[in-house]
Amino acid sequence: MDLHAWVDAYLDHLRVERALSPRTLEAYARDLAKLCALCEASGISSPGELDATVVSTYLVELGRQGLGARSATRHLSAVRGFSKFLLRERAISANPAALVERPRTSRKLPKVLSVEEIGRILEAPDGRSFRGLRDRAMLHVMYAAGLRVSEVVGLKIADVDRKQGVVFAFGKGSKRRIVPLGEPALDALDAYLAVRKDHPRAAMTPALFLSPRGKPLTRQGVWKLLGAYARGVGVTKPSSPHKLRHSFATHLLEGGADLRSVQALLGHADITTTEIYTHLTDDHVRTVYRRSHPRS
The missing domain is CATH 1.10.443.10 (Intergrase catalytic core)
Incomplete structure (x- = not known):
């Protein structure tokens, strides 16, 4: 299967086995669609071609598009989940996102009412x-x-x-x-x-x-x-x-x-x-x- 087909399989897994909400599934689908677009532009079509360089380049590209560290962290989380799924299905032999560090975010304290x-x-x-x-x-x-x-x-x-x-x-x-x-x-x-x-x-x-x-x-x-x-x-x-x-x-x-x-x-x-x-x-x-x- 090509990368798009594996993404579809992963989303089915999230929907059926993990029972994620439609809103969460839509977010995962959007994030992974951006990864697939980057891979296509780089001539990558199969999961086996994914590596840490591709994932790091993906995060850099997100930054160029104006995404903040918090949004980039969410995208990386989607890629990590997808990578674990590919490992479990034996579509890849190593996790391409394992060594990629999360973007540093400044955590805002939530404002509360008295x-x-x-x-x-x-x-x-x-x-x-x-x-x-x-x-x-x-x-x-x-x-x-x-x-x-x-x-x-x-x-x-x-x-x-x-x-x-x-x-x-x-x-x-x-x-x-x-x-x-x-x-x-x-x-x-x-x-x-x-x-x-x-x-x-x-x-x-x-x-x-x-x-x-x-x-x-x-x-x-x-x-x-x-x-x-x-x-x-x-x-x-x-x-x-x-x-x-x-x-x-x-x-x-x-x-x-x-x-x-x-x-x-x-x-x-x-x-x-x-x-x-x-x-x-x-x-x-x-x-x-x-x-x-x-x-x-």
Whole structure:
């Protein structure tokens, strides 16, 4: 098979065996298509012709096209995954990306909302209407469980266990994790579910959070309503579903949670992804030290 056919086989592997989302598959397809284009321009048509020089040249070319280090790192990750697949299928005898170093990136600390700002946003929806009760419950669940926006809109009624006080979230790669919900979130859910059952199309869809037309909410819709509520209560910081997730993690660590627990709650496969939040709590630690230590 030529390089294009092997890329197609790899994407099938990711879709069937690893159950990656369509959005992730599209990103892999775009990244590997650029690799194939470079190889074609260099007269390379088979996997056996790939080597470290080709991969390094690929990264250099991405830089010439204006891609930053973070984007180039993502492309290299796609090539590494593809190379491991070729090795497993015995299409190549050595990994061409094994010795290629990742581009150095400066890691930006995620900006978070304060506990007080979160509280104002959570109480912003009008609790006298279907839409307001739905939005209040959704915002409470997003913050209480640190969910991604895709996880929130994908929630079904069966994913909430009121008796145990937990929500079953399905993250990247359809991996399920169990996250506890606090009483405020559970109370907000109870109030919403009490009116949801009277929705004329409630029985026609298992989705937890419904639009007035009875369809599941969209990711874009959640972004818009969160931004509107934040502006409505005077929160001037940029607000987004992921800001709630960042705030959830930071507030847990400030409250004394250990890093491994936060990793499990967020659904991070690698703890280094979670470690970035430890930098956000440095000021909090210094404040506690100055307030608590007898010799500070």
